[in-house]
Amino acid sequence: MNIFRLVGDMTHLASVLVLLLKIHTIKSCAGISLKTQELYALVFATRYLDIFTHYVSFYNTVMKLIFLGSSFSIVWYIRRHKLVRRSYDKDHDTFRHLFLVLPCLILALLIHEKFTFREVTWTFSLYLEAVAILPQLVLLQRTRNIDNLTGQYVFLLGAYRALYILNWVYRYFTEPHYVHWITWIAGTVQTLLYADFFYYYFQSWKNNVRLELPA
Secondary structure, three states: OOHHHHHHHHHHHHHHHHHHHHHHHHOOOOOOOHHHHHHHHHHHHHHOOOOOOOOOOHHHHHHHHHHHHHHHHHHHHHHHOOOHHHHOOOOOOOOOOHHHHHHHHHHHHHOOOOOOHHHHHHHHHHHHHHHOOHHHHHHHHHHOEOOHHHHHHHHHHHHHHHHHHHHHHHHHHHOOOOOOHHHHHHHHHHHHHOHHHHHHHHHHHHHOOOOEOOO
C-alpha cells in the first residue's frame, strides 16, 4: 500500500458514495447510464470471484464487498425502484453495451498472463473496466447539460484510475520485478477515455459555469 493507491481507492469510493447520494436522497438517476452501471457490476463480479477463497487483508475484503454491493444496488435502483426508475433516460441511454463484452472476453482469452479460469476472468474485468465508461460519456454528450453530482461522480471515477497510474509508476521504481503490462495498458486506455471530459470539467470549474459536453 502507498499513498497513491490509498488516495485512488478513496477517490473510487467517493465516486460511488456521490452516486448513491444522488440516487438515494434525490430519488433520481437522471444523467446516469444504466448500461455503464451494468458493465461495472459485471466487472466487479468477475474480478472478485476469489472474495471467499483468497484472503489478502481486512481492508481488501471490505473494499471488494463495498464495490460489489454498491454496483448491484445501483443497477437495482435504476431498474426496480418505483421512484428512481422514472427518471432514467432510456431514450438517450442507447449505447449497445453488450457489444463491448464479447470483444473483451475474446481479448482476455487471447491475451492474459496465465491461462486459468481465475486469471482469464480477472483479465476480462480489466479490459471491460477500461471501456465501461463509454455508455456514460455518450449519454452525457447526448443530454448536454450535466448536474453537479453526476459531473462529480464521473470526475472522481476518472481521477481514481489516474491515481492508480501514479501508483503503478511508484511501485515500478520501488518494487523489484513489478511489471504488469496488461493492467498498465488497460488502465491507460481507461484514463485516456476521460481526457475530453476532464477538459470540459475543468473549463466549467474555472469559468464557474454549468458543465456541458459538446454533442
